[in-house]
Amino acid sequence: MQAANVTVVDHxxxxxxxxxMRRIESSxxxxxxxxxxxxxxxxxxxxxxxxxxxxxxxTPLVKTKAPALAGKKLCLVSILRAGNGLLEGIxxxxxxxxxxxxxxxxxxxxxxxVEYYYKMPSxxxxxxxxxxxxxxxxxxxxxxxxxxxxxxxAKNIRFVCLLAAPEGIEAFSKAHPDVxxxxxxxxxxxxxxxxxxxxxxxxxxxxxxxK
Ligand code: PRP
Ligand code: URA
Numbered sequence: 318m319q320a321a322n323v324t325v326v327d328h329x330x331x332x333x334x335x336x337x338m339r340r341i342e343s344s345x346x347x348x349x350x351x352x353x354x355x356x357x358x359x360x361x362x363x364x365x366x367x368x369x370x371x372x373x374x375x376t377p378l379v380k381t382k383a384p385a386l387a388g389k390k391l392c393l394v395s396i397l398r399a400g401n402g403l404l405e406g407i408x409x410x411x412x413x414x415x416x417x418x419x420x421x422x423x424x425x426x427x428x429x430x431v432e433y434y435y436k437m438p439s440x441x442x443x444x445x446x447x448x449x450x451x452x453x454x455x456x457x458x459x460x461x462x463x464x465x466x467x468x469x470x471a472k473n474i475r476f477v478c479l480l481a482a483p484e485g486i487e488a489f490s491k492a493h494p495d496v497x498x499x500x501x502x503x504x505x506x507x508x509x510x511x512x513x514x515x516x517x518x519x520x521x522x523x524x525x526x527x528k
Contacts, residue, residue: 323498339517345526356406363499396450399520403449430461442470451520453481456488
């Protein structure tokens with residue numbers, strides 16, 4: 318199953334690094350480094366159609382016109398905690414982006430997203446908003462985050478993750494058909510605890526070395 322609104326970033330470097338991340342023996346330090354590297358390549362893909370405008374500049378030789386990003390600075394939104402692992406690398410490429418944070422954890426019993434923090438830049442409605450979270454499992458967290466952002470005025474939203482489950486893509490696309498998903502891979506299924514299989518385990522725990 319692949320919904321129309323999904324881009325799988327199947328670049329060989331992304332796939333190779335993702336395989337290293339999945340390995341149980343990869344340390345938190347290795348995991349974080351690889352996530353940052355992959356996030357550069359995901360950022361490249363999610364921003365490839367950003368609008369440009371011609372600006373006047375002066376090189377050491379002549380005055381000329383050259384392309385520069387147009388429009389209001391975009392907004393990156395990290396779904397805490399694990400979203401921060403993707404956020405840092407994307408900020409490397411778009412350092413002037415505004416950054417919002419939404420704190421959500423997945424209740425292990427109900428699997429519903431529980432919000433504990435919300436802080437966004439102003440003027441969401443006039444910015445491209447890129448929401449980042451490595452894992453799209455049931456999609457309860459990402460659906461809740463995007464719903465909250467729409468309530469806050471966001472109109473133009475994209476979602477970037479590392480791994481998605483087919484079930485999560487279906488649920489997310491049903492709830493937010495206007496939001497394009499960018500992912501490095503679509504895995505096989507969710508297990509009885511709604512973990513992605515084969516997956517990489519709990520992304521937050523792997524980034525921060527918790528259990
Ligand atoms: C993980 C992950 C997503 C969510 C995905 O976060 O980072 O936010 O689970 O699952 P879902 O699609 O079924 O909602 P978690 O709740 O473990 O919080 P953490 O980032 O603080 O570890
Ligand atoms: N959250 C994770 O971190 N990993 C999963 O496999 C599912 C939800």
